[in-house]
Amino acid sequence: MANTLKTAQNRLSALAQTLTTGGGSEYSFPAFDDLPKVEGMPQGNLWGFFDKDGKKDEVGTINLLTPAVVQGASREISTGEHIQLDWPLHNVQYPGFNRKEFHQKKINFADFSDFTAMDDEVYINTQAGSQWDSLKHFAHQASGTYYNGLTHEQASHADTNGTHNWCQRGGIVGRGVLCDWLSWYEAKKGEAPSPVTRHEIPVDEIIETLKWQGTSLRQGDIMIIRSGYVRWHNNASETDRKSGTRDNSVAIGLQANEKTIRWLYDQHFAAIVGDTVAFEAWPPKFTDGWCLHEWLLVHWGTAIGEMWDLERLSEKCKEMRRYTFFLTSAPLHVKGGIGSPPGAIAIF
Template structure:
C-alpha cells in the first residue's frame, strides 16, 4: 500500500510502490515501431463526416441501450473544480473574477456577474480534446494537413463544434480497485493485459462505441501526498494497450490523467497515446477527470458501466472545450 507518512517518497518520482505488479513506463518503443503501430490502428477514410471520427460509431441504438442501463438514477459529476491556483500541475491557472457586485445596473433587482476563462489544454481543467487538437507528422486525423486545417481563427476540420453532445455507454476501468491498491504511482504504465485483467476483476467488458475511462487514482494521490508535475511523471496507458481499444471499437477515451503514461516510452513522441487515439483512430479524449466519486459509486452499485453524457461548449473552430461530464448509474 502507498505510504501517506511525512517521509513518503517524492510525489513526482516514478517509483513502483503501491503493490504494482508491472511498475515502470516501459518497454521502450522506437519511432519506427510507433509509426508501424500508427498505421495499424488508423481509420482514415472510414467515416463520413470524417471530422467526427470514431464518434460516428455511436448510433441512436447505442444511446438507447446506454440509457436503458440506468438503474438507480444516481448522477455523478466527473469534473475537477475550476482551478485558479497556480501549482506544478496547473501552470496556466484558470481565471475567475467578478464583473458586477450589485452596483452596476439600476433599477432593481441588483445583479452579480462574473468572468471565467481558461487555457484549458493543460493539467488543471477537465476538458475534451477534439480531433483538431493533435497532429502527427503534420497531419490531423483522416490525413488532413494541419497547417491548412488549423489557423489563427481556429480549426476548419475536426472542431469541437462538430461533435456536439456525446452520449454513450461509459466503462470505468478502475485499476486501483482491480489491483487492491490506493492508486497507481506516477510512471506506471497500463498495458493491454492490465485492461483485460481489470475487466475480469470488475465484471465489465468494453464494447463497440463505448467510452472508456481509466482511473489511476491520481486525484486521491494528490489529495493525500500533494501536487507534482504530471508532465514529468504520470500513470497512464502504454501504447501497447491501444490496439486492444482499437479492436474493441471505442468511441471516446478518458482518464484522471490525460491517458498517456509519462515519461513517454516512445522516443521523440511526448504524448503517443494522444497521437494514436486522436490523429490515427479519430477518438476524442477526456483529460483530467475526477473519477473518485465514480469509483465509490460503481463499487457500491457493483457494476462499472453507466450512461455517460459529455456536453462540450459549441465553439466554432475550437480544438476542444472545458466540460463537466456526468455519469448516470
C-alpha cells in the same frame, strides 16, 4: 500522397457505408492488418472510414454513438442517481506545460448601474483541468497532420475537427464503462505506484481489472480508466502539487505499445477517458511509434478525456457492484474548439 490518401479513404468509406445499411446498430471494421494503407502513416490508420457523400468526417469514433447504441445505453439507468465527473475548474492549482491558472472575475452591477445583480467572467485554459482533447489538439509528430489528413497549417487557420462538431451532433452520449484499475491493483498487489511517476499500466492489467469487475465491453463504449492521479492531487500538499504538476511533467498512464494499440482498436471505443494528465504514461516515447495520442486522436479520431474526477464514481460502482452507466457529456460549443471541459454526468 494526396491521390493515394484519397483512394484509401474512398475504399474505407465505401466499406463502412455498405456494412452499416439495413438499420444495424454497429459498424463492421476491417481487421487492423487489413485496413487500407495510407501513405506516410503506419498500418492501422482509419482515415476515411467515417467519410460520407464525399465529405471528410470531423467527428471520428463518436460516430459509433448511433441512436441504437444510445438507446441501449439508456437501459443502464435504474435508480436515477447521478454523478458529475468534472473536477472544479479551479482545482488544478498548478497547471503543467506552462498553462495559465483558472481565474474568475465577479462583476457587481451596483458599481456602475441601478441594478442589484451580479455577472462573472471566467478564464480557463481548456487543457488545465478535466477536459476533452479534440481531433485538432495533438498531431502526428513526424508529419504534422491531424485526424483525416488535416495539416498543421490548415488547423491553425480553419475550424476543421473542432469540438463544435460534437456539439452539432448532439453532444457525447452513450454507455460509460469504469475500469477501476486503482482498486484492482490495491486489492491484488498492495500499494499502488505514485501517479506522478511515469508508471506504465500494461493493457493486460486493464483486461484483468475488467474481469475482476465482471465487466464486458461493447462497440461504442466510452472507456474510463481510474489510475489514482485525482486522488493523489486531492490529498497532496501544496508543495507536492507544485512539484508533481508544474515542475515535473511526468505522470502515470496506460502503456503505449503495439499490444495496447491492437487491443484498443479491436474494442472500437467511441471515446477514451482517464483521471491522469495525459491518459497514457507521460511523456511518450515518440521514437517507438506507439504514442497513444497519435493513434487515438490522429489515426482513429478517438477523443481523449483527461483528469476527470472518478472518485465518487468509483465508490458508487463498488456500492452497486456494476461498473457501467449512462453517460452524457456536453462540451463547450466553440467553433473550431481545441479542448473543452467535459460537462460529464454518469447516471445509474
